[in-house]
Amino acid sequence: MATLADVARRAGVSPATASRIISGSTKLVTDELRERVLRAVDELQYVPNAHAQFLARAQRTAVGVIVHDVSDPYFAEITRGLQQVATANGRLVIICNSYRDPSRELEYVELLRAQQVAAIILAGSGYHDPAFTKALTGKLGAYTRTGGRVSVIGRHELPGDAVMPANADGGHLAGVEVFGGGHRKVGVIAGPKVLTTTTDRLAGLRRAAKQYGRTLPPRRIVFADFDRDSGAAATRQLLDDSPDLTAIVALNDSMAVGTLSVLRERGIAVPSQMSVVGFDDMPIARDVTPSLTTVRLPLTEMGARAMTLALEDRARTPRVEPAAATLVHRESSAPLAT
Amino acid sequence: MATLADVARRAGVSPATASRIISGSTKLVTDELRERVLRAVDELQYVPNAHAQFLARAQRTAVGVIVHDVSDPYFAEITRGLQQVATANGRLVIICNSYRDPSRELEYVELLRAQQVAAIILAGSGYHDPAFTKALTGKLGAYTRTGGRVSVIGRHELPGDAVMPANADGGHLAGVEVFGGGHRKVGVIAGPKVLTTTTDRLAGLRRAAKQYGRTLPPRRIVFADFDRDSGAAATRQLLDDSPDLTAIVALNDSMAVGTLSVLRERGIAVPSQMSVVGFDDMPIARDVTPSLTTVRLPLTEMGARAMTLALEDRARTPRVEPAAATLVHRESSAPLAT
């Protein structure tokens, strides 16, 4: 690998001059030397060593992002928003997949800190796990104390700026859609119990139930893993346990898609025999048949805003930006036929 | 930010000793000092500066990946495979989205080279653009000459190891499905003209047509952008121009989904009035209605193999690993009703 010294030698100048020409310092250099250096760069196919540059400049430019899994559409959309803003600001983004493993999440914070990133963005649900939350808070605290910026999407208990999706409101909207439509026996396919996202959405759903004088008995709630296949499995269990359901709310769209496939497989008509409501409004939602009624979150925008917060000047006090949920009514849900 | 020197000072040892303890050198150190150093690390929340470590060790550990767009399911699947193998080998992966912009692709190669990555993996189609291909070959050549590894997924003209999806064979399979089913008027929704993937798939399709004594007249081929909405637009154009079509082949699943939505919107029954065949077998394919007949590529496996090639010892001669295409027959296609 050619180094700056090689370039300087070949051009017959000092490393200092070569550096100034290559990385565009303000210092004046004669055209002749500039010419010679650039020719040497070209001939040697020289690329400056980013690590050495970093060390010499002590200027943080990269940004770290920790998500559960980029290939999950939910996070893919968020990441798209993050990337947009980051590249618009000339920042390199390092993406880390935690696969919902708290310990891996801690490791990645460490790794990003080692990489000296200017900001760390955590996207995705929080965990109901005080020990972990404390450990994470500690690590992030150490990071912010040394000038690092932290911004989170959707977890309340962490320091730093936050973009908060209205999970509870969204759950409420889903609840209004079914209970308000007259449904009484409503099944719920929830996400992992340990995630705050699950709890919040469920809480909103409960509020709606209460509002309409209904309840959500535990046997009509099945916890799954926020992915299609576990959603399908949960649907089978729900149908077997409570054959009299007339509506199912899945707490994300992936699982709702699984639900639809099981209903099709069992010949249960949607929405005439069973209403289905999802959550997130992922791109697939409009392409399944029947198209999915769902609660929409502005995922891309949430990503963009989280990155903006992270790159802006630090505020005196942590900022919390809400992201509103809205109901997108499509074909998979209808009022209870009387 | 605490440095190694801070830790050493606090523990009352030399930086050398502290370094040995922290990064686990083979050199022996007494338990007492080890104890003191580790305590200091803990108190100062010290994390080694990865850039400085890199510089001192001159050991490349990260791997760079350039894809068109991670949030596109096609690349999401590939990336999943890449990540699996990378993390299994303790490698950090840097993901770059080129958004199908050749110049951005060149920039990213430069950036990854600057980051001193151990390998660069290019996933995605090649371009019919000799100037660009030459520039890219030049940059990659310079990189490999200095010990870097390159592995590509699906582009033939570049140096380095390659995983080659059987795009032409896949096109042929799609062709056999429709022409073999007796269809004569077949519309094609192709990807961007400049991509080799498009050309290859189209070539396979043509071969099948010829084999069954049919042709693929230009007016029945519309070029779109490999995404859902442009696929939908292309479908409308196709239907307007050639109302007598009985089958449509879309060269990827995203566009096929767009096709299905337009057919639904126009009340054209699938497959009784129109057969639809996609390409890639993305997860959505089985969840749309009717479920999509498509050509399957082992995307995750392709990613895993590309990463494996990149991390293995360099072979004397570039290796090319084929990835076979298979037809997945579902509900969206049927022989022509006579």
Place this chain on the structure above:
DNA sequence: ATCCTCCAGGAAAACGCTTTCCTCTGGTGA
């Protein structure tokens, strides 16, 4: 008691760059 060996720990160089500070040249004004 003397010499040697062995080993824990430290000094210092190296990694590749940036940047401050200094030197030297040539030009200007008196």
Place this chain on the structure above:
DNA sequence: TCACCAGAGGAAAGCGTTTTCCTGGAGGAT
């Protein structure tokens, strides 16, 4: 002609690690 100044270019000091090489002291053998 001399002093001075401006400006171009270079020397060298970092940046935070790792690692080689060296030092000094303890222990063992003679």
